[in-house]
Amino acid sequence: MKNFKNKTGLSTYITALKANGSSIGFVPTMGALHEGHLSLVNRVLSENDFAVVSIFVNPTQFDNQDDLVKYPRTIDADIALLKTVSDTKVIVYAPSVEDIYADNIQSQAFSFDGLEHEMEGAFRKGHFDGVGTIVKRLFEIVKPDTAYFGEKDFQQLQIIRKLVELHNLPLEIIGCPIYRAKDGLAMSSRNARLTQDHRVAAPFIYKTLNTAKEMFGTKSAKVVTEWVTKQFEKQPLLELEYIIIADIATLKPVYRKSTNKTYRAFIAVYAGDIRLIDNIALN
Numbered sequence: 001m002k003n004f005k006n007k008t009g010l011s012t013y014i015t016a017l018k019a020n021g022s023s024i025g026f027v028p029t030m031g032a033l034h035e036g037h038l039s040l041v042n043r044v045l046s047e048n049d050f051a052v053v054s055i056f057v058n059p060t061q062f063d064n065q066d067d068l069v070k071y072p073r074t075i076d077a078d079i080a081l082l083k084t085v086s087d088t089k090v091i092v093y094a095p096s097v098e099d100i101y102a103d104n105i106q107s108q109a110f111s112f113d114g115l116e117h118e119m120e121g122a123f124r125k126g127h128f129d130g131v132g133t134i135v136k137r138l139f140e141i142v143k144p145d146t147a148y149f150g151e152k153d154f155q156q157l158q159i160i161r162k163l164v165e166l167h168n169l170p171l172e173i174i175g176c177p178i179y180r181a182k183d184g185l186a187m188s189s190r191n192a193r194l195t196q197d198h199r200v201a202a203p204f205i206y207k208t209l210n211t212a213k214e215m216f217g218t219k220s221a222k223v224v225t226e227w228v229t230k231q232f233e234k235q236p237l238l239e240l241e242y243i244i245i246a247d248i249a250t251l252k253p254v255y256r257k258s259t260n261k262t263y264r265a266f267i268a269v270y271a272g273d274i275r276l277i278d279n280i281a282l283n
Contacts, residue, residue, distance in 0.1 A: 026144035036179035036187030061130030
């Protein structure tokens with residue numbers, strides 16, 4: 001498996017592949033890979049000749065420095081896992097902070113037509129500036145034909161689509177369905193940090209979202225969100241941060257449903273000190 005730690009070597013290799021007519025799909029990650037990541041890589045290889053997987057814990061998108069320090073770093077295990085998909089068609093880019101940022105570790109300021117101010121943006125100051133900075137930089141280095149993102153981070157997916165649109169970047173963004181454990185919990189690198197009790201409690205998040213989806217057919221968004229809030233008040237191991245029903249185009253909360261718009265429910269929950277997010281399509 002080709003494993004690059006610097007952008008120069010990676011760029012030279014990808015340029016040679018493209019000169020031979022190969023297509024490149026890209027999966028940016030922060031490592032601590034799991035089956036959800038592998039589902040993205042498999043999707044890439046079903047639609048492209050090669051998959052580039054970046055493994056980089058990006059410091060500029062963490063508003064909580066303690067979360068940055070504790071974020072799992074498992075590069076050897078990550079590479080071993082990727083080899084189970086393909087030892088010849090997967091290319092790893094695992095750069096240092098210096099290779100990405102040189103001596104200027106800070107975010108560029110972005111405007112995403114207001115998408116960045118909703119939900120996660122409201123609760124995590126500067127987060128999407130950090131996301132935009134690293135994703136744009138990785139796109140410039142990898143120069144993929146397509147890039148694949150899971151819908152678990154649906155707001156991030158919409159913001160990256162907007163990034164590509166606003167900056168006229170020459171690639172296609174493809175959203176992929178949320179990959180879940182058998183009990184419904186959305187796969188996340190943070191799941192590995194859950195205590196046993198919190199891991200048992202966490203599937204309640206998806207169970208509640210499913211009921212909210214059923215309710216949304218006949219109830220208002222206000223009634224549904226109030227119901228969800230009350231359900232979490234009964235859960236001593238899970239603390240609800242927010243439940244928001246939003247228009248997927250603007251990500252703004254909905255107060256009155258419209259037949260010509262598409263909605264999703266977005267949720268953020270603390271299980272101890274581990275923050276979990278999820279979402280579900282409502283119509």
